Amino acid sequence: MPRATLHNRQDSLERALHLFWQKGFHATSLKDLERTLDMRPGSIYAAFGSKDALFQEALERYARLGLVELERTLAEYDSPLSGLAAYLRKLGCLRDQELPSRACMLVKSLLELGEREQAALGKAEALLEAMEACFVDQFRAAKHAGELEPSADPVRLGRRLQAEVMGLRAYAQREVDSQAVHALADDMARSIEALRLS
Amino acid sequence: MPRATLHNRQDSLERALHLFWQKGFHATSLKDLERTLDMRPGSIYAAFGSKDALFQEALERYARLGLVELERTLAEYDSPLSGLAAYLRKLGCLRDQELPSRACMLVKSLLELGEREQAALGKAEALLEAMEACFVDQFRAAKHAGELEPSADPVRLGRRLQAEVMGLRAYAQREVDSQAVHALADDMARSIEALRLS
DNA sequence: CGATTTATTGAGCGATTGCTCAAAATTGGC
DNA sequence: GCCAATTTTGAGCAATCGCTCAATAAATCG
Numbered sequence: 001m002p003r004a005t006l007h008n009r010q011d012s013l014e015r016a017l018h019l020f021w022q023k024g025f026h027a028t029s030l031k032d033l034e035r036t037l038d039m040r041p042g043s044i045y046a047a048f049g050s051k052d053a054l055f056q057e058a059l060e061r062y063a064r065l066g067l068v069e070l071e072r073t074l075a076e077y078d079s080p081l082s083g084l085a086a087y088l089r090k091l092g093c094l095r096d097q098e099l100p101s102r103a104c105m106l107v108k109s110l111l112e113l114g115e116r117e118q119a120a121l122g123k124a125e126a127l128l129e130a131m132e133a134c135f136v137d138q139f140r141a142a143k144h145a146g147e148l149e150p151s152a153d154p155v156r157l158g159r160r161l162q163a164e165v166m167g168l169r170a171y172a173q174r175e176v177d178s179q180a181v182h183a184l185a186d187d188m189a190r191s192i193e194a195l196r197l198s
Numbered sequence: 199m200p201r202a203t204l205h206n207r208q209d210s211l212e213r214a215l216h217l218f219w220q221k222g223f224h225a226t227s228l229k230d231l232e233r234t235l236d237m238r239p240g241s242i243y244a245a246f247g248s249k250d251a252l253f254q255e256a257l258e259r260y261a262r263l264g265l266v267e268l269e270r271t272l273a274e275y276d277s278p279l280s281g282l283a284a285y286l287r288k289l290g291c292l293r294d295q296e297l298p299s300r301a302c303m304l305v306k307s308l309l310e311l312g313e314r315e316q317a318a319l320g321k322a323e324a325l326l327e328a329m330e331a332c333f334v335d336q337f338r339a340a341k342h343a344g345e346l347e348p349s350a351d352p353v354r355l356g357r358r359l360q361a362e363v364m365g366l367r368a369y370a371q372r373e374v375d376s377q378a379v380h381a382l383a384d385d386m387a388r389s390i391e392a393l394r395l396s
Numbered sequence: 397c398g399a400t401t402t403a404t405t406g407a408g409c410g411a412t413t414g415c416t417c418a419a420a421a422t423t424g425g426c
Numbered sequence: 427g428c429c430a431a432t433t434t435t436g437a438g439c440a441a442t443c444g445c446t447c448a449a450t451a452a453a454t455c456g
Contacts, residue, residue: 003402003452026224040405103309107368111306160385167365170305187358200432201423238435
């Protein structure tokens with residue numbers, strides 16, 4: 001009985017994510033979204049509620065995809081430390097890929113949003129926390145596997161890695177050449193590998 | 199013969215810097231600036247030209263103050279490596295101070311600005327490059343002083359430190375407790391000190 | 397073929413954006 | 427006190443902002 005839906009919601013969300021990731025929340029206007037989603041304002045609001053709500057959905061999707069990618073990388077390695085090092089080296093290729101932005105959308109949001117967008121800001125913080133928790137878990141696994149010395153603190157190591165990833169990706173956002181980012185990521189990866197008990 | 203200028207230009211710039219650093223470029227409206235500077239639009243435009251130009255001046259002032267602070271810290275130590283470690287530990291106190299933002303304004307700008315604000319974006323990049331160059335110089339000095347092993351690469355070390363500072367300050371922007379930021383900064387400082395030849 | 401249901405449209409709302417400029421206010425020199 | 431020089435004002439511009447909603451289009455039902 002109803003009219004068939006013309007737009008695939010998932011696909012629209014993907015396009016919106018692409019746009020928000022590239023331009024940030026404030027610099028993305030509804031006109032931009034209308035163009036990119038090929039939808040009129042009414043349809044966008046019927047599907048997503050508001051610009052803010054759409055942004056939050058995009059944030060969550062971004063983080064989910066990022067976590068999947070992280071865990072996929074980690075799963076390729078038997079050694080937890082090797083998995084983390086490999087993840088860093090993958091990030092070193094950021095400058096080569098064609099992406100909306102080289103910087104992490106969560107960090108972009110963390111730095112851009114203020115009190116007026118508290119809901120989205122809180123979501124970004126929570127998702128960063130989840131990312132950090134994943135790192136901590138991985139270091140815990142490394143410790144359990146005997147890769148780390150007994151005195152090692154997985155919480156501090158996870159926190160440090162989180163900060164390094166934030167830094168690496170912010171650095172990659174600069175107009176530096178690809179080789180520099182690769183070298184930086186490699187240096188960070190070596191630091192992780194240096195934690196391994198020989 | 200002219201009418202005396204009512205507002206101190208330097209002071210106005212300082213207030214604008216405070217506001218831009220806190221809210222970012224896009225989220226700061228002229229109404230906000232009018233309120234904070236206690237100036238009407240005409241005066242602001244007479245003094246600074248445009249919102250974009252004012253932002254660029256604020257960026258430059260921010261970076262100049264930051265570089266001064268960095269060099270002041272470094273000058274307190276005879277050992278280049280100790281100076282860098284001390285700088286990191288100072289950043290570890292970010293969460294305790296009352297600042298417009300814990301994140302670096304240059305990084306916030308780097309992540310927020312797009313093609314439409316290319317001039318300001320380019321300025322932020324150049325200022326970050328200057329910061330990195332300062333780090334590189336310091337590592338060069340450390341190498342010359344025999345603190346680093348001969349094979350050490352000051353360019354890579356400077357780049358790495360730049361990324362760590364970016365990461366540390368982005369991390370500090372999160373709603374984490376002060377102790378975590380202190381621990382993170384300390385871990386980073388220890389990494390620097392670990393480079394020292396015993 | 398209606399009838400019904402739902403998706404989509406797009407003109408346009410009130411508010412806000414960055415900004416302009418003629419007028420008013422304030423000074424110092426004569 | 428008056429003129430000239432300069433700063434400051436603030437109403438208000440055109441454009442854009444996020445968003446609403448009555449009208450329209452499309453699809454499935456009997």
